[in-house]
Amino acid sequence: xxxxxxxxxxxxxxxxxxxxxxxxxxxxxxxxxxxxxxxxxxxxxxxxxxxxxxxxxxxxxxxxxxxxxxxxxxxxxxxxxxxxxxxxxxxxxxxxxxxxxxxxxxxxxxxxxxxxxxxxxxxxxxxxxxxxxxxxxxxxxxxxxxxxxxxxxxxxxx
Amino acid sequence: xxxxxxxxxxxxxxxxxxxxxxxxxxxxxxxxxxxxxxxxxxxxxxxxxxxxxxxxxxxxxxxxxxxxxxxxxxxxxxxxxxxxxxxxxxxxxxxxxxx
Numbered sequence: 001x002x003x004x005x006x007x008x009x010x011x012x013x014x015x016x017x018x019x020x021x022x023x024x025x026x027x028x029x030x031x032x033x034x035x036x037x038x039x040x041x042x043x044x045x046x047x048x049x050x051x052x053x054x055x056x057x058x059x060x061x062x063x064x065x066x067x068x069x070x071x072x073x074x075x076x077x078x079x080x081x082x083x084x085x086x087x088x089x090x091x092x093x094x095x096x097x098x099x100x101x102x103x104x105x106x107x108x109x110x111x112x113x114x115x116x117x118x119x120x121x122x123x124x125x126x127x128x129x130x131x132x133x134x135x136x137x138x139x140x141x142x143x144x145x146x147x148x149x150x151x152x153x154x155x156x157x158x
Numbered sequence: 159x160x161x162x163x164x165x166x167x168x169x170x171x172x173x174x175x176x177x178x179x180x181x182x183x184x185x186x187x188x189x190x191x192x193x194x195x196x197x198x199x200x201x202x203x204x205x206x207x208x209x210x211x212x213x214x215x216x217x218x219x220x221x222x223x224x225x226x227x228x229x230x231x232x233x234x235x236x237x238x239x240x241x242x243x244x245x246x247x248x249x250x251x252x253x254x255x256x257x
Contacts (some may be wrong), residue, residue: 039257055256056186058249061233062256086256098257118257126230126249127256128186140187146253148228148235 008070010084012059012127022083022101031080033107037114039098041091049134053097055088057127062086065125073102073117077109084117086127097129124152177202178244182213184220188227188252192220207238209248227252 019038041053070082083101091097100117104110121127123146130140180201189195199212206229214221228235230249231242242248 057256058183058185058230058233058251061230061249064233122257123254125256126185126251126254128252129255130186140190140252141255142187142223142226142253143255144226144253146255147226148230148251148254150235150237152235 002071004067005071005074005082007074007079007081008067009082010063010066010070012057012062012066012086012088014087014089017085017087017096017099019096019099019101022085022099028080028103030105031103032105033110034101034103035107035110035114037098037100037118038096039118040096041093043093045131048131050093051132051134051136052090052092054090054130054132054138055086055097055127056130057086057088057125059088061126066121069117069120069125073113076116077102077104077113079104079109079113082113082117084121086121086125088127090132120152122146124148180209180242180244180246180248182209182248182250184250186252188220188223188250191223192217201242201244203241203243205238206236206240206242209242210238213250223252224250 019036023034023036043050066084070084073079074082080103085099087097098121100114102110102113128140130138132138177200180199182197182199184192184195197213197216209229210224214224228251230251232247
């Protein structure tokens with residue numbers, strides 16, 4: 001297995017994420033675009049009021065797969081840097097659950113990389129969310145499209 | 159690959175080897191439905207498909223979600239024809255929903 005890309009920075013954290021802190025990178029004259037995506041807990045889904053989301057992960061496997069995704073994005077879009085931080089545990093409405101920040105030569109690559117990374121975070125990283133509604137009901141989210149496969153789990157980052 | 163694994167299974171079965179224990183870790187809704195985060199199985203060797211069948215027999219409540227779930231050895235999701243050896247770290251990942 002290839003080593004992960006040296007400019008991949010990923011983490012799972014259990015407290016609030018300071019999203020903006022990930023934009024303050026060292027000066028890199030090849031960078032013309034930085035895109036920061038912040039995924040937050042939405043207060044309603046399909047008319048149901050959400051009180052909070054609770055995230056669970058196989059943490060070591062999640063970090064492993066996040067590193068793989070970041071490495072693939074770095075190579076595919078020639079990024080200068082790729083950061084993915086996912087929060088675990090309870091995330092109240094309005095707070096960040098995931099942050100993705102990439103630096104690229106041009107905005108097209110940066111936007112494309114972030115879009116791709118978020119799709120893959122949702123379908124190929126062992127992290128799960130449980131919705132806690134305002135009436136105290138809890139419901140794990142297990143979409144049929146979220147089944148991990150050897151293909152989406154083990155793709156090389158070449 | 160599949161034929162090879164089946165042959166290995168058959169040979170193992172005929173050899174009447176002693177059983178060890180396999181610890182299977184469950185996550186999220188799968189653990190909630192099962193009422194436990196770990197299932198301990200008597201196991202010597204078999205494919206992920208055989209493991210899937212045994213888990214369903216031991217814990218019928220998870221059969222539906224198990225059919226949508228992936229079996230991983232440590233970090234990596236494996237095909238159902240992959241041989242699972244005694245002592246491996248086995249994780250069953252239900253459909254993921256990060257982000």
